[in-house]
Structures are given as structure tokens and as C-alpha cells.
Amino acid sequence: xxxxxxxxxxxxxxxxxxxxxxxxxxxxxxxxxxxxxxxxxxxxxxxxxxxxxxxxxxxxxxxxxxxxxxxxxxxxxxxxxxxxxxxxxxxxxxxxxxxxxxxxxxxxxxxxxxxxxxxxxxxxxxxxxxxxxxxx
Amino acid sequence: xxxxxxxxxxxxxxxxxxxxxxxxxxxxxxxxxxxxxxxxxxxxxxxxxxxxxxxxxxxxxxxxxxxxxxxxxxxxxxxxxxxxxxxxxxxxxxxxxxxxxxxxxxxxxxxxxxxxxxxxxxxxxxxxxxxxxxxx
DNA sequence: TAGTGCTGGTCTCTTTTTGAGACTGACACT
DNA sequence: AGTGTCAGTCTCAAAAAGAGACCAGCACTA
Numbered sequence: 221x222x223x224x225x226x227x228x229x230x231x232x233x234x235x236x237x238x239x240x241x242x243x244x245x246x247x248x249x250x251x252x253x254x255x256x257x258x259x260x261x262x263x264x265x266x267x268x269x270x271x272x273x274x275x276x277x278x279x280x281x282x283x284x285x286x287x288x289x290x291x292x293x294x295x296x297x298x299x300x301x302x303x304x305x306x307x308x309x310x311x312x313x314x315x316x317x318x319x320x321x322x323x324x325x326x327x328x329x330x331x332x333x334x335x336x337x338x339x340x341x342x343x344x345x346x347x348x349x350x351x352x353x354x355x356x
Numbered sequence: 357x358x359x360x361x362x363x364x365x366x367x368x369x370x371x372x373x374x375x376x377x378x379x380x381x382x383x384x385x386x387x388x389x390x391x392x393x394x395x396x397x398x399x400x401x402x403x404x405x406x407x408x409x410x411x412x413x414x415x416x417x418x419x420x421x422x423x424x425x426x427x428x429x430x431x432x433x434x435x436x437x438x439x440x441x442x443x444x445x446x447x448x449x450x451x452x453x454x455x456x457x458x459x460x461x462x463x464x465x466x467x468x469x470x471x472x473x474x475x476x477x478x479x480x481x482x483x484x485x486x487x488x489x490x491x492x
Numbered sequence: 493t494a495g496t497g498c499t500g501g502t503c504t505c506t507t508t509t510t511g512a513g514a515c516t517g518a519c520a521c522t
Numbered sequence: 523a524g525t526g527t528c529a530g531t532c533t534c535a536a537a538a539a540g541a542g543a544c545c546a547g548c549a550c551t552a
Contacts, residue, residue: 248473248474248477248478248481249470249473249474249477251477251480251481252473252476252477252480253398253469253470253473254395255480256469257393257394257395257397257398258393259390259539261393262389262393274499274500275499275500275501276498276499276500279500286539286540286541286542287500287501287502287541287542288501288502288503288539288540289539289540290501291500291501291502292539298487299483299487300480300483300484301479301480301482301483301484301486301487307500310499311547311548311549312498312499312500312546312547312548313499313500313547314499314500315499315500315501322476322479322480322483325472326469326472326476329468329469329471330469332468333389333392333462333465333466333468334385334389335465336461336462336464337384337385337388337389338384338385340458340461341384341385341388343437344387344388344436344437344458345384345387346437347435347436347437348435348436348437350437351434351435351437352435395510410528411528411529411530412527412528412529415529421511422510422512422513423512423513423529423531424510424511424512424513424530424531425510425511426530427529427530428510443529446528447518447519447528448517448518448519448520448527448529449528449529450528450529451528451529451530
């Protein structure tokens, strides 16, 4: 699986690279995508893509996230190399979260999906309404 | 919130369109993205982008999904208008799932993220390894 | 000097989501 | 009669997420 010639790959091959014969651990694409599949990951990436934020700022910015999930999602994003965490020795100490180069790079791709969502949410909403009406 | 001029928007404004003052129900972008944030959504989209599949084929293709989650994820994707479900009156009846035009359109954007993941999974893996080593 | 607030979390408890796997019914094949 | 296939549903256990109390250390206020 040579990822350098990915542009030549068919969709089939891309899917295969996601499933990889059922072996999750050795499936890099699935592994990476799963890290972004959390409920809050893309939202926090979108926030941090704008500018660095501190913990409390993010909490206020996303009022419906629990502190627990904010901590955990930031931890995961940091672990995957998208987010940098820096502690400043103020009193009380403040912690700033910012995107790394890898994070900015990844957000470039994620951004396409966000743009699509913004352009097409009407269609999705209509589809939902139609589906629900048909079920009733 | 005029989604037609999205290309001119700053990242800040895009984030705002995701958070929208804390009102989830009125936040179209978050609403759409959340529908794709499930553990299996992008994987099944990737499979169906290649060609239509039947229920049992998908189950064999993704061995580590439970029937329960396969049913539910396909239902959700169908409700959002990405997937078309067609029952053929064979015996026993077979059900084919395929992408709609909206689904193909959305996958175009999702595809960017998949390509990025394929090109950069080494960097992510290295980041993880480095982070875990630093924590130890 | 006691009270209040801010910082970035952690801890516990409850609710929701997910996973594992048995079970269905109608039909074909053996 | 027994087995297999189809596309699911149902139940129960495990995992994940949400809600909110609690923490230490310091600054400011009354």
C-alpha cells in the first residue's frame, strides 16, 4: 500500500485502504479518520483553525460541550499531532491550545467538507424532512 | 447567514456558522457534520462510493461492524439523503444500497479528507508514538 | 481576614450509545 | 426433515458521553 501514488487510485482501492481486509490496526486511513469522527473533533478544529484559544475560552465558545469531553477531545487531538498545548506560568496558570502545521494541513481537507455542508445543508434538511414524512 | 457567499467567508465566520451562538438546532453546518461524525458513516460512504452494495455484502466487507450498527448507520445515511435503499422482490428479497447524487456530491468533499489521511497517516502515527513516549 | 472569583482541570454518578449475539420467517436446495 | 440465505430485529452487557460537584493556588474585595 504505497500512499504516494494515491492520486492514481480508484475509489475501490481507497476503500480497500480503509478496510484492509478487516485488520483495523493496520488500516491507516480508517485509523486517521476515526480520530476525527468524534462528535466534537471537527468543531474544535474549526475553532482552533481561526486562532489559538485557551481552555476556558473554548468552553465558553462551545457551551454545550462538557468539560470532560473538552479535555478528552483536546487530549486526543494533541496526541494525533493536530493541536499544540502550551502552559503559561501566569497566576492562575493559563493553557493555550493552537493548531500545529499538521493540524492546519488536515483542516485544509476538513474545510472542504465544512464548505460542502454549508452549501448543501438545505438539501440535507429537505431530505430528512421528506424521509420523515414518508415514514409517518 | 447567507450560505451562497461562503467562499468569501473567513475561518472565523465558518466557525461561527458551526457554533451559531450555541443554538445547535439552528446550526446547519454542525448539524450536517454531526451526521457524518459517526464511527461508520465515512467508511460506508467510501464503500458505496465505489459501487452499490447489498446489506450482506456490506456486512462481509466491513467485518467488524455489528448488524445493528450497519442497519442504523445506513438508515441515518438514507434519512440524510446520501444513500438510496431499494428492495428487489427476489426470494429471499434482497436490498441494495447506493449513493444518491447528493451522496456522491458529499463524498467528493469527504474524499479530500480520505486522501489527506492516506498521505499523512505516517505523520499522525509518528505524532502518536512521540506523544505516548513523552507521557511515559 | 474571610469571602468570592478565576484558572484548568479531575472525580463520580447517571444516561445514552454501542457491541455481541441469539432469533425471526419465508423460501430454495439437499 | 434439515440446512442455508436473505435482511434485518431484539435483548442484554459493555463502553462512551453528559451533568455537575469538587480541587488547589492565587488575586481581589469587603
